[in-house]
Amino acid sequence: MDTQDRQLDTRIEVITPENIAFRYRVAGPFRRLPAFLIDVVIQLVAAIIIQLVLFFVFDFVGLLGIGIGLYLIFFFILMWFYGGLFEALWNGQTPGKRIMGIRVLSIDGKAIDAIQATLRNVLRIADFQPVLPVPIGPFIFPVPCCLLGLVTASFNDRFQRLGDLACGTMVVVESRPGLRDVMRIDDREALRLADQIPAYFVPSRTLARALATYVGRRWAFSPGRRQHIASHLAGPLYDRLGLPPNTDPDQLLCAVYYRTFIADRQEEGTAETALPAVGRQSGVWGNTFDVAEPTAMDIFTSVNTGRRV
């Protein structure tokens, strides 16, 4: 698909050598920022605690100089290898990433190794550039602008900063989307309507997906809003199904959904095709074609009921 035609999204598809496609939600700079800040806080707290312990113990035995030296070594390791160590041991996660539910993966979807984990964290210093000296009181603090990392991450679909590009890694959001079960239809009127639908009725794949999306989300809408949304599709269905045009649109779509996903399958005793995932967008919607009727502005004005949902 042409880059210009591709829909913009933070989801990407990774195809393995076995030709299996996985979909990941990639974590961009703004989703990664809280995880980074949590890790910084953990590093600072650890540095302060270790400093107090080392200084107290070595001062007590009269070897404060050794204590300072050990602390500096510990501080160096903490600042440069904290991320690499955790990501190597925790399968691509630091404590901050684990809390925020993100994970580092190779771009082919595999777990990262220790070299990738270490290198991408060491190279973070490059992503921090430019670093500005900011005077606060008598001290001058180096403040990283992270402009280089932000610009680099913006220029690729996987939001890879320089460290990620060098190591072939990306950060993804951990999510466990499951296929939802078929929605229950309890409305008696909808069930009665379902019996009136002609026996030959088999919806197309796109219609089935539209019905599944609607029924999966309708619980979140007010009755008025349901009527408004359902009326778009109910209109063309009245003629085809031989139903009177004053049939309730919401009940009609529920009835068609019931016939499509519940009644017919109960009769068949088996599901021949996989049910569409309610609420998920696959990006592939079967055979589609251009519809020239509404203009962009008409589409925005489609909600004109003014009802409070």
Next chain:
Amino acid sequence: MQLDRTRIVIREREFSDVLDLSLQVIRRYAGPLAIALLVGIAPLFALNCYLLSGLVDPHTLDSEGPWPFVWMVLILVVWEIPLATAPATLFLGRALFENQPSVGKVAMDFLKSLPQLIIYQVLFRALLVAPVLPWPWLFTQRAYLNEVILLERNPMFRGRKRGPSTGSRCQALHWGWGGDLFARWLGAIAMGAVMVGLSWSILAKGNEALVSELEWQSLWETRFFHLALWGAIGFFTVVRFLSYLDLRIRREGWEVELILRAEAARLDRDAGLGQSAVRRPGGTP
């Protein structure tokens, strides 16, 4: 136009996801967006420079510091945001559905919306911006008023056939979501402040290496603050547009409506062609 194949995937998103997606949108539409933002911002940037020219006197800056200037710029810019970002918002609205939005159509949309923009976003907004205290209300309960005016184009006054007015539509859209919108606003302020501060510093430090005279430096730093501020506003124009879509998805199920409308159009088209999207067993799909 295919309603279920929008240029940006329509689905519920968290605020961090909206921010990340904004980067992709800016990358895809960098050129047209920059032009649309420039068209909106350049006249107001010039106006601000003219209005605040008295405050940019290097001696004043040296004695009082930059904060009176910064504060005045901030109030002016908050007032001007809707007007300055209107062309970019209109462009994004069309780019969501169209491959190459035409400049003429965007300009026509702008002209059609101009009366309400002036009344709501210039005159009425001035009364709310000047005293500062109503800012939280403005940015939570009227957060997407600009999108409502520009994209939905409801009538100024409610009518039986014309549907709800802009005011009532805006109220209905934001009602009950104040807490969520307030949290997002605070997040945006924090993020925006960091962005402005860093980009102002980068511009000023870069200039410091090139311009040695102190007076010129002060003068340029004030201009750089303008630039940094408008740059952040440009970014948050995209964020605001995507957040508006997100609110409509969460609140009104807009993505479901688009899918059903696209399917209805398919059924109508099939009916026109004498085909059936409702398959009979054994028949062609």
